[in-house]
Amino acid sequence: MKRPTPEEIRRWDFEHVWHPFTQMAEYAASDPLVFVSGDRHDLIDDRGRRYFDATSALWCNLFGHRVPRIDAAVRAQIERLAHATLLGAAHPAAAELARRLVEIAPAGLTRVFFSDDGATAIEAALKIAFQHRLLVRGKEAAKKAVYLSLDNAYHGDTLGAAAVGGVALFHEIFRPILMPALKAPSPYCYRCPLGENRASCSMECAKAAEETIAREADRICAVILEPGVQASAGMLALPDGYLQRIADAARRHGALLVLDEVATGFGRTGTLFACQKENVTPDLMCLAKGLTGGYLPVAATLATDAVYRPFLGRYEEYRHFFHGHTYTGNPLGCAAALATLSMLADGSVIGDVPRKATVLREALDPVGAHPNVGEIRQVGLMCGVELVADRASRSCFAADRRIGYRVCQAMRRHGVFIRPLGDVVVIMPPLTSSDDELRRVARALFAALEETLDG
Numbered sequence: 001m002k003r004p005t006p007e008e009i010r011r012w013d014f015e016h017v018w019h020p021f022t023q024m025a026e027y028a029a030s031d032p033l034v035f036v037s038g039d040r041h042d043l044i045d046d047r048g049r050r051y052f053d054a055t056s057a058l059w060c061n062l063f064g065h066r067v068p069r070i071d072a073a074v075r076a077q078i079e080r081l082a083h084a085t086l087l088g089a090a091h092p093a094a095a096e097l098a099r100r101l102v103e104i105a106p107a108g109l110t111r112v113f114f115s116d117d118g119a120t121a122i123e124a125a126l127k128i129a130f131q132h133r134l135l136v137r138g139k140e141a142a143k144k145a146v147y148l149s150l151d152n153a154y155h156g157d158t159l160g161a162a163a164v165g166g167v168a169l170f171h172e173i174f175r176p177i178l179m180p181a182l183k184a185p186s187p188y189c190y191r192c193p194l195g196e197n198r199a200s201c202s203m204e205c206a207k208a209a210e211e212t213i214a215r216e217a218d219r220i221c222a223v224i225l226e227p228g229v230q231a232s233a234g235m236l237a238l239p240d241g242y243l244q245r246i247a248d249a250a251r252r253h254g255a256l257l258v259l260d261e262v263a264t265g266f267g268r269t270g271t272l273f274a275c276q277k278e279n280v281t282p283d284l285m286c287l288a289k290g291l292t293g294g295y296l297p298v299a300a301t302l303a304t305d306a307v308y309r310p311f312l313g314r315y316e317e318y319r320h321f322f323h324g325h326t327y328t329g330n331p332l333g334c335a336a337a338l339a340t341l342s343m344l345a346d347g348s349v350i351g352d353v354p355r356k357a358t359v360l361r362e363a364l365d366p367v368g369a370h371p372n373v374g375e376i377r378q379v380g381l382m383c384g385v386e387l388v389a390d391r392a393s394r395s396c397f398a399a400d401r402r403i404g405y406r407v408c409q410a411m412r413r414h415g416v417f418i419r420p421l422g423d424v425v426v427i428m429p430p431l432t433s434s435d436d437e438l439r440r441v442a443r444a445l446f447a448a449l450e451e452t453l454d455g
């Protein structure tokens, strides 16, 4: 069979593909990148140009592309079984992966509910928390159930996940069809919603969350947040001690704690999971993105035995969790995940993240001195550079100038593939990036700022 030409591919893409988070009218008039292959940390387009992938394939790729050990694991699995259902049946890859996840997760998380994406892992956690309340406290308590989440939170785009989200641009237009949720202020220190200053405040944002948890204790079935960093909000680093305070308040008042480690998990912040930095063990933990090394969609919702046990009973009591997806725990994905975890097992990759984070931070010094850079926020190899029209007043650029977008387009001309979140340039490189590659991203960003903003 004749393979389609690059021109045909471009035409079919324009004519038929509806791209996510993309203004298609503009896209149709653009010259998009068409990636045809990957080589270590680079993507190669249909014209043979190479780009360092500073998005890690949208935050999921840990070691780059065509990783021999993951390739071999997926190939070996495909020789045996590509897919079988987990609905009332088992397969070795899911069983082995569940066991590995329980071994490496914070102690107490002993059950693994598989799904496919970050959003599906969140949906499962939210529904488990609700049904847990129903089973433990009865119908009347369940009727009142609400979730508490943070402003600026991002937990995915399905309706349940969006309901506990708080990124205005993504979520607000859907508000009429989202279930109501309680919100606590975002710990966005650079633009503190409470008008405080990190140097002098006593974490009034945490206090506000604690007060809501105490006041609404009989209604809140779960508190959900991203530990360490509110990533999609523009890499907002949580203040030290914040997570611990929220976790304590949730525990004190009988609300389950759901931690969304979809972005932070698997070493991005310098520890395997971000919650380990504050010794917090959640009741439910959501994993996706990095779990398969960026290969295949597998996600997991981990639960404690205390969360799991009330679901047990005789069939006709209908206590079991009525929830699942067709491709849940796909064997190929589980094989990729097992290979990924074995590559992280000796600790050397994650152990080197803090050093690499320093290399990146130092390389970004000239960027930090640029008059249109308001703040550089970094936790491990998750980094956001917030661009501002005026540094002193922290005023934003007019949205129609699309500064973040234009800076990222300019970086592509310097061989770096990157995406902004509004006017925050997000640098999320693979964990195995070399020092040179990290410095190259910083240099490309500096050059792009000069080209886009000067003159």
Ligand SMILES: *Cc1c(COP(=O)(O)O)cnc(C)c1O
Pocket (backbone or CB within 6 Å): 117, 118, 119, 120, 122, 154, 155, 156, 157, 226, 231, 232, 260, 261, 262, 263, 264, 288, 289
């Ligand atoms: C990306 C992300 C999600 C959603 O994951 P998908 O796989 O895109 O559905 C959820 N939570 C966080 C923190 C994320 O960064």
